[in-house]
Amino acid sequence: MAVQSKLIDGAIKCSCQEYIHPWTASCVNGAAGILLSSAPSSMRTYCIVYLLALVMKMRIPRLLDIKHTIIGILTSSAFLTTNAYLFSLMVCVVRRLVGGFHLSTVALIPTFIASFAALCIERPARRTPLALYVANEGTEALWNMLEAHGLVRSIPNGQVLILGCSLTALLYMYRRGVHKSKVKDVTFKALAVLMAKGEEGPMKATEVPSKQVSSRPPLNLRSLSAYVQLYDRLRNRKHPSCPHREGCGTYVLLGGLKPLLGGVGLQVGLKLLLNIGRIVKLKMDWRKQIFTRNSLQLGLALGSFSLIFKAVSCVLRNACGYDAAYFAIPAGLLGSIGLLQYPNITISLYVMWKALQMLYNWGSEENVLPKVPHFNMVLYASFTAVLFHCAILEASSIRNSYYKFLVNISGRRINLFDRRPFQSLGLKSHDRLQEVIKRLKIDMTNPLPIMPLTV
Structure with missing residues (x-):
């Protein structure tokens, strides 16, 4: 009382x-x-x-x-x-x-x-x-x-830090293959579109020879054909532990180009959808709405993130001689530099909560966290x-x-x-x-x- x-x-x-x-x-x-x-x-x-x-x-x-x-x-x-x-x-x-x-x-x-x-x-x-x-x-x-x-x-750029850490956590789970057994979520399908199948886990055991002897003759850099051969070698060079089929150079470049085009297409498509009334009335200001740098921001962010992530992953595989899921952590954090092109607090917080949700689900499935x-x-x-x-x-x-x-x-x-x-x-x-x-x-x-x- x-x-x-x-x-x-x-x-x-x-x-x-x-x-x-x-x-x-x-x-x-x-x-x-x-x-x-x-x-x-x-x-x-x-x-x-x-x-x-x-x-x-x-x-x-x-x-x-x-x-x-x-x-x-x-x-x-x-x-x-x-x-x-x-x-x-x-x-x-x-x-x-x-x-x-x-x-x-x-x-x-x-x-x-x-x-x-x-x-x-x-x-x-x-x-x-x-x-x-x-x-x-x-x-x-x-x-x-x-x-x-x-x-x-x-x-400053705190939302980029949140998004980068959240994507890194999601990509680590993706490389571990958690989405195939423990945590099934549509978010991993989006990651598969962004990263393609080349980075999908779980890791496959690959036998890597301890020492490789090159049988290729040395290049004579005085001839033009030598530079063509050098370009071809760089484009097709691939470490045995890399999970992708094409050479590392091609894999990295295409890995940045596809998300770039997809992001630009998505952003332009959303702008067209939101301005459908103006388009019908022929009052659309195409120069200010579409043909601006803002239409490139999402594509640049996704493309540069994917490119840096894949480049760092390939470098780590070449340097260490093996592939590992934890390579996604330094690759994702360094790739976050590209996200500075499109700082967005709404997207950052949504990805953060999705990452926390899936980490919690994974932890509860492994009996590490209580349900x-x-x-x-x-x-x-x-x-x-x-x-x-x-x-x-x-x-x-x-x-x-x-x-x-x-x-x-x-x-x-x-x-x-x-x-x-x-x-x-x-x-x-x-x-x-x-x-x-x-x-x-x-x-x-x-x-x-x-x-x-x-x-």
């Missing part, structure tokens, strides 16, 4: 109506309103997601594919709608139980409960991708929040709680795209939540919200959200 009394005395005396549903005195109406307004937005969001997934299969959909797509859209929409509805409801329930609001009960605890419960609705196959997505968003938001309070400090039940659900609920905490108390910490997503899902309610009662926490939540509204040019003329249910 003494602990409960201390909690109540230290709480911010603010009703849930003042904070989360100032347009209605009823908590039930407040939760029901967000339920009705989030359902259409959730349906639109997942219609796009599942239809894109259907198109990406690159084949005419069968009746079974259409059935699974419809069920997936309905299930995922129900999950997202429930998450929004339960958040509003849990805020009111927790406030009544505690007797007020604390830093942890404004958003963190209610969101964790709501997110964990809502994820039970979603299909098990979708839970891990959702957890990785919010972990990506939440990690950046958490870092921005800590940096704003002076607790951490960013370093935590429902870990993906706990991860999702934890980082969703961080995102909601930032969106309400430190709105400038989260990405603009995610804040817009919350605006749509909540039916504009997240802008109307009153942060002024929490000014005593010292986070300047109301001022930060006004900065975000101004930066994103959000219309605040309407004092009511979608489906306010004021009656």
